[in-house]
Amino acid sequence: MGADKRVEPRIEAKLAIRLAFGSLEEFVERWALNVSRGGLFVRTRDPKPPGTPVSIDLQIATGQRVVRGRGVVAWTCSPSAPGEAHRDPGMGIRFVELDAESRRLVDLVVATQPGAGQGDDPPRPPEARLEDLDFGDPRAEAAPARSPPGLPPPAVTGPEPEPPAREPPARAAGAASPGGDPEGPGRAPATRAGRVVGIDLGTTNCCVAVAERGRARVLASRQGWTTMPSVVAFDAHGRLLVGHPAKAQMVVNPTNTVYGSKRLVGRPWASPTVQACRDRFHYGIVPGRRGEAAVRFAGREFSLQQVAAYLLGEIRQVAAQALGEEVGRAVVTVPAYYNDHQRQAVREAGELAGFHVERIVNEPTAAALAFGYGRNLDERVLVYDLGGGTFDASVVEIQGEVYEVLSTGGDTFLGGADFDAQLVDHLVWRFMEENGFAPPDDKVVWQRIRDAAEETKVALSEREAAVAHVPYLCKDRRGDDVDLRVEVSRAELEELTGRLVERSVEVCQEVLAAKGLSLADLDEVVMVGGQSRMPLVARRIGEALGREPTRGVHPDEAVAIGAALLADSASRIDSVVLIDVLPMGIGVGLPGGRMAPVIPRNARLPVRRSYELATVRDGQADLELAVFQGDSPRVAECEYLGTVRVEGLPPAPRGAAKVAVEFTLGAEGILAVAARDLGTGRVTQARLATLETPEAVRARLGVTDPPAPPPGQRPTPLARVRPQASAPRRSFLERLLGR
Numbered sequence: 201m202g203a204d205k206r207v208e209p210r211i212e213a214k215l216a217i218r219l220a221f222g223s224l225e226e227f228v229e230r231w232a233l234n235v236s237r238g239g240l241f242v243r244t245r246d247p248k249p250p251g252t253p254v255s256i257d258l259q260i261a262t263g264q265r266v267v268r269g270r271g272v273v274a275w276t277c278s279p280s281a282p283g284e285a286h287r288d289p290g291m292g293i294r295f296v297e298l299d300a301e302s303r304r305l306v307d308l309v310v311a312t313q314p315g316a317g318q319g320d321d322p323p324r325p326p327e328a329r330l331e332d333l334d335f336g337d338p339r340a341e342a343a344p345a346r347s348p349p350g351l352p353p354p355a356v357t358g359p360e361p362e363p364p365a366r367e368p369p370a371r372a373a374g375a376a377s378p379g380g381d382p383e384g385p386g387r388a389p390a391t392r393a394g395r396v397v398g399i400d401l402g403t404t405n406c407c408v409a410v411a412e413r414g415r416a417r418v419l420a421s422r423q424g425w426t427t428m429p430s431v432v433a434f435d436a437h438g439r440l441l442v443g444h445p446a447k448a449q450m451v452v453n454p455t456n457t458v459y460g461s462k463r464l465v466g467r468p469w470a471s472p473t474v475q476a477c478r479d480r481f482h483y484g485i486v487p488g489r490r491g492e493a494a495v496r497f498a499g500r501e502f503s504l505q506q507v508a509a510y511l512l513g514e515i516r517q518v519a520a521q522a523l524g525e526e527v528g529r530a531v532v533t534v535p536a537y538y539n540d541h542q543r544q545a546v547r548e549a550g551e552l553a554g555f556h557v558e559r560i561v562n563e564p565t566a567a568a569l570a571f572g573y574g575r576n577l578d579e580r581v582l583v584y585d586l587g588g589g590t591f592d593a594s595v596v597e598i599q600g601e602v603y604e605v606l607s608t609g610g611d612t613f614l615g616g617a618d619f620d621a622q623l624v625d626h627l628v629w630r631f632m633e634e635n636g637f638a639p640p641d642d643k644v645v646w647q648r649i650r651d652a653a654e655e656t657k658v659a660l661s662e663r664e665a666a667v668a669h670v671p672y673l674c675k676d677r678r679g680d681d682v683d684l685r686v687e688v689s690r691a692e693l694e695e696l697t698g699r700l701v702e703r704s705v706e707v708c709q710e711v712l713a714a715k716g717l718s719l720a721d722l723d724e725v726v727m728v729g730g731q732s733r734m735p736l737v738a739r740r741i742g743e744a745l746g747r748e749p750t751r752g753v754h755p756d757e758a759v760a761i762g763a764a765l766l767a768d769s770a771s772r773i774d775s776v777v778l779i780d781v782l783p784m785g786i787g788v789g790l791p792g793g794r795m796a797p798v799i800p801r802n803a804r805l806p807v808r809r810s811y812e813l814a815t816v817r818d819g820q821a822d823l824e825l826a827v828f829q830g831d832s833p834r835v836a837e838c839e840y841l842g843t844v845r846v847e848g849l850p851p852a853p854r855g856a857a858k859v860a861v862e863f864t865l866g867a868e869g870i871l872a873v874a875a876r877d878l879g880t881g882r883v884t885q886a887r888l889a890t891l892e893t894p895e896a897v898r899a900r901l902g903v904t905d906p907p908a909p910p911p912g913q914r915p916t917p918l919a920r921v922r923p924q925a926s927a928p929r930r931s932f933l934e935r936l937l938g939r
Contacts, residue, residue, distance in 0.1 A: 211252075212252075212253040212254065212255055213248050213252055213253070213254045213255070213273075214254070214255050214257070215242065215254050215255065215256050215257065215258075215271075215293070216257045216259075217242070217257070217258050217259070218259045218260070218261065218263075219231070219258060219259065219260050219261065219266075220261055221260045221261060223260070223262075224260070224264070224266065224305070226260075227260055227266050227305075227309075228305065228308050228309050228499055231309055234323065235267075235306055235309050235310065235323065236310060236322060236323045237306060237307065237310055238294055238295060238322060239271060239274060239292055239293050239294040239295050239322030239323075240256075240267070240271075240292070240293055240295075240322055240323070241290055241291075241292050241293075241322050241323050242290050242291055242292075242293060243289065243290040244289065244290050244291060245289055247273070247276040247277070247289065247290060247291035248273050248276075248291060249273065249276070250273050250274060250275055250276060251272060251273060252272065252273040253270065253271075253272050253296075254270070254271045254272060254273060254293055255269075255270055256268060256269050256270065256271055256293065256295075256298075265302075266302070266305055267298070267302045267305065267306065268298070268299055268301075268302050269295060269296070269297045269298035269299060269302055270295075270296045270297045271293040271294055271295050271296050271297075272293065272294055272296055273291050273292070273293055273294075274291075274292045274293065274294040274322050275291065275292045275322070276290070276291045276292075277289055277290050277291065277292075292322030292323070293322055294322055394520075394525055394526030394527050394528040394529065395410060395519070395523055395525060395526070395527050395528075395529070396410075396527075396529035396530060396531065396558060396767040396768070396771075397409065397410050397419075397515075397519050397527055397529070397530050397531075397764060397767065398410070398411070398416075398530070398531045398533075398566070398760050398761065398762065398763025398764030398765070398766065398767050399512065399515055399530050399531070399532045399533065399760060399763060400533050400563070400566075400757075400759040400760035400763065401430070401462065401508065401511065401512065401532055401533065401534070401546065401549075402427075402430055402462065402587055402588060402589075402759075403430060403460055403462040403463060403587060403588045403589025403590055403615060403617070404429070404430055404459075404460075404587065404588025404589060404615075404616060404617070404730065405427040405428060405429055405430055405588065405730070405756065406427065406428045406429075406430050406443075406511055406515060407426065407427045407428070407756060407757055407759070407760035408515045408518065408519050408760055409757065409760040409761045409763065409764035410519065410523065410764050410768075411761075411764040411765045411767065411768035412768060413768070413772075414573070414574060414765070414768065414769070416570075416761045416764045416765050416768070418757050418760060418761065419518060419519050419522040419523070420518075420522065421443060421444065421518055422443075422444075422518060422521075423443075423444045425444065426756070426757060427756050427757075428442075428443040428444065428511075428514070428515070428518070429443050429444060429446065429447040429459075430459065430460075430461075430462065430511055430588075431443065431446040431447040431450060431457060431458065431459045432446055432457070432458045432461075432507050432510045432511065433445075433446035433449060433450065433453060433456055433457035433458065433497075433498075434456050434497070434498035435449060435453065435456075436453070438498070440510065442510050442511060442513075442514040443511075443514055447459075450647060450651075451644060451647045451648055451651060452644060454482035454483075454643040454644060454646075454647040455482050455483055455484075455497060455643055456483070456497045456498045457482070457483065457497070458481075458483050458495055458497055458502075458507050459481070460480075460481060460588075460589055460617055461495065461504050461507045461508070462508070462589055462590070463477065463589050463590070463612060463613065464477060464485065464493045464495075464504055465493075465504040465505065465507075465508060465542055465545045465546065465549070466492070466504070466538070466539070466541040466542030466543070466544065466545030466546070467492065467493050467541065467542070468491055468492055468493065468541075468840065469486075469487035469488065469491055469492060469493045469494075470491070471493070471839070473612075473613065474493045480621075482643045482646075482647065483495055483496065483497040484496035484497065486501060488501075488503055489503075492504070492541075495507060504545065504549075505545050505548045505549040505552055506549075506552065508545075508546065508549035508552075508553075509549045509550075509552035509553040510553075512530075512532075512549055512550055512552075512553035512555060513553040513554070515553075516530075516553055516554060516555060528554070528555065528556055529555065529556045529557075529558050529767070530550060530555045530556075530557055530558065530767070531557075531558050531559045531560075531561060531763040531764070531766055531767040532546055532547075532550055532555075532557055532559075532560055532561075532763070533560075533561050533562065533563045533566050533759050533760070533762075533763050534546050534560055534561075534562065534563065535562070535563055535590040535592050535610055535612055536562040536563060536564050536565070536585075536592040536593075536594055536608040536609070536610050536783050537590070537592060537608070537609060537610030537611065537612055537783050537784070538612070538783070538869075539783075539784060539829045539839050539841070540786075540829060540841050540869070540870060540871045541839070541841060543560050543868060543869055543870050544870060546560060547560055547868075547870070558767060558770070559766070559767075559867070559868060560868040560869070560870065561762075561763060561766060561778070561780070561868070562592070562594065562605070562608065562780060562783075562869075563585055563587075563592055563759045564583035564585045564592045564593065564594035564596070564608065564728075565583075565594060565596065565603065565605055565762070565778065565780055566758070566759045566760075566761075566762030566763045566766065567583050567585060567726060567728045567753060567758045567759050567762055568581060568583050568594070568596040568598065568603055568726065568762070569603055569762035569765055569766055569776065569778070570753050570758040570759070570761040570762035570765065571583075571724075571726050571750075571752055571753050571758070571762075572598040572603065573601075573762075573765050573776070576600055577598045577599075577600075578598070578599050578600070579597075579598050579723035579724055580595065580596070580597045580598075580606075580721055580722055580723050581595070581596050581598060581722065581723060581724040581725070581726050582594070582595050582596075582708065582711075582712075582722050582724070582725045582726070582745065583595075583596060583726050583728065584704070584708065584725060584726065584727045584728070584729075584732065584741060584749065585610075585727075585728050585729045585732075585759075586614075586615065586616075586704060586727075586728075586729040586730075586731040586732045586737060587615050587616065587728075587729035587730060587731060588615050588616040588617055588729075588730055588731065589612075589613075589615040589616070589617050590610060590611070590612045590613075590614065590615050591610050591611045591614040591615060591703075591704050591707060591729075592608065592609075592610035593608070593609055593610060593704070593707050593708045593711045594607070594608040594609075594711065595607045595608070595711060595712065595715065595717060595722070601769075601775075601776050601777060602776075602777040602779070603776065603777065603778050603779065604779040605779060605780045605781045606715050606717070606781070606802070607711045607712070607714045607715035607717065607781065607802050608711060608780075608781055608783050608802065609707050609710050609711040609714065609783065610707060610783070611703065611704075611707055614700060614703055614704060614707075615729075615731060616654075616657075616730055616731040618700055619657060619697045619700060619731060619734070620650060620653050620654050620657060622696040622697050622700070623653040623656060623657055623668075623688070623693065623696060623697075624646075624649055624650055624653045625696075626686075626688070626692070626696055627649055627652065627653055627668055627684060627686050627688075628649065630686045631673075631684050631686070635676065635682055637676065637677070639673065639674055639684075640674050642674070645673060645674055648670050648673065649670060649673070649684065652668045652669065652670045652684065653668060655668070656668040656688055656693075657693065657734075660688065660689075660690045660693050661733050661734055661735060663690070664689060664690050665687060665688065665689045665690065666687070666688055667685060667686070667687050667688075668684065668685070668686045668687075668688060669683065669684065669685045670683065670684040670685075671683050690735070693736075694736045697734075697736070698736070701734075701736055701737055701740050702740075704737070704741075705740060705741065705744045708741075708744070708745065709744075714801065714802055715802060719745055719746045719747075722745065722747065724747075724750050725741060725742075725745050725747055725748075725749040725750065726749070726750055726752065726753065727741070727749045727750070727751065727755065728753060728755045728758045728759065729755055729756075730755060730756055732755050733755060766778065778867070779804060779805070780804075780805050780867065780869065781801075781802045781803060781804055781805060782799060782800075782801060782802060782803045782805060782807070782865060782869055783801065783869070784801055784829050784830055784831055784839075785797050785798075785799060785800045785801040785803075785829070785830065785831050786798055786799045786827065786828070786829050786841070786863060786865075786871065787799075787827075787828055787829075787830075787838075788811055788825050788826060788827055788828070789825075789826035789827075789828055789835045793834055793835050793836060794833065794834065794835070795828060795830070795832065795833050795834060795835050795838055796811070798810075798811050798863055799863060799865065801831050803865075805865055805866065805867050805868075805869055806864070806865055806866050806867055807864075807865050808862060808863065808864045808865075809862070809863050810860045810861060810862045810863070810876075811825070811860070811861050811863070812858060812859070812860050812861075812878070813825060813858070813859055813861065814855045814856075814857065814858045814859075815849065815852065815854055815855060815856070815857045815858075816854060816855070817854050818852075818853050818854050819851045819852070820849065820852075820854070820857065821847065821848065821849050821851070822845060822846060822847040822848070822849060823845075823846045823849065823859055824843055824844065824845055824846075825843065825844040825846075825861055826840070826842075826843050826844075827840075827841045827842055827843065827844060827863075827871075827873075828840055828841060829841050841871070844861055844873050844875070846859050846861070846875045849877065850877075850879070850880070852879075856879075857877070857879060858877075858878040858879065859875050859876065859877055859878065860875070860876045860878055861873060861874075861875050862874045862875070862876065
């Protein structure tokens, strides 16, 4: 009998690594190249031999465990020899056993990166690693962040260096990217070549139209619809979705889906309106690089210009496909009540998408053009534009092909989404009455309720009653499935939303009063915007304004058609003459928190005004001027635009050096600033810096009151829009807290 061969058992090695990531989101975002569903790669100068069992304990900087389990060394990788292609020394570890939470995180990491780490084997080391990990070293640190393939780069608000070339990621149907680049790396090259289109970049839906020789038509989306949802998302595989595909998956992927972002674009993060919105959306609203509001979803941070550029990029591709030629120019519409920052942001989004933006035009002005073009009218009309997220009202005088806006106003927090919110509140309250508990704090659950509310609201525009039904909404305390089923009558909906309609009536009255006009001065009331289809809206406007509103234009397409007609007329001799006005006054902040108006509301555009200021101490070499936009005499109730800094003044006694700061507004209502030394006559371009926070500026001016949004921009809490007759129906949060 031969001697027994004894096999020495392999000693299990311990892999204990603390990664430098500060959060789970950062780990998921940046570790994808190191992990697959079958295992992970670890860089180490002393790899263990294949077959060695390993206990795995990966933690992030906070000490939280992210991957825990057991594995076995599958292969090793030696350092590169001189002259060979670079490769990282290390070893691949195949997973043998992972706990449930670790498996979930591994699957999430892999899903974030299409094409990377999908196999059943540990990933091989690429030429460059995201991490520099040493086996058994808990102090391993991550290398500088790098944008993973398949996701756009972090937020940008201006030109940035071109990134290195990468392999384009997979794209889903309906995917879009600014300028045709799948990753949207900053600013796509804009061009003035090709056709010019008119674009309605709406809060809820977008629409694009083209006109030729005075005849306009709307271009259909890839799915055949004349409008496209203003929704951007990344799916579970990291693919960009825009429009209908993005909206279709919103109910199951709400945190990675951005909608309604038009309300936030161009606003400072510290703005009260932004702070009021942070709990209204399922995605994250975060401060951007320059203090502006930005969004965070799919593990990345995006500027709102980037989000808008994804929408415009899809529109550009749809238009090019429909027309069979390049599309490089556009007239883009914005709400009339947009301030300077918001208009600048929309123009920048167009440039990011590769458009040469010919003009920014107000939405009600474009709707008036669609209504009166080619009809040789001599009328004064009120355009009532109640869309998905904003409300505008403008008085426009039409004389042939001359369109002069006399007065304008609006509310950027009044639209169909606010009507939906009232109905959501009602549905949740009825659900609680029937079941004795509130729906769980789950974003998918609440998105399903929101979708049901929107569908019910639309149905009630045609029927007297409708049923809001969400099957299998959640489980009760016994674990049984519970549906939401509530019958809603049109009368109930009108009671819930009546205060919102009254707010729109108040805006119309303010617009008329601002120019000293009466109801007798109006010839027509033109209604546009999807929410204007609600029977209560037409009925109440008819009662308040003393005349039946006209439906002479398509409520969803009129704005895009008007923009296209304006774009087409610019190339002809008989072009349209469009005279617009400034929606909100512009002024400067004075000590004590006062507002000194420079350009008043409803000033005809273009316009130029100057404001003189002098030095306040001997030898002063620079001057500062805080600029605000709004109609209140107090800067606390106005929107901070920036601070003008004039530098390089010649030394002089106090008060001797004087500067005239010139404010120039073009036809689009976008502000430019220049400074002229009154002593020398020298003109210099002044900087309108926006990095300083509104709080710091107000503190310097001696403002002690907390900032408040202008009256037209103040978001209305749910409890405030309830009719007095429905006092028991308090806001859902109040009822839930027992207040």
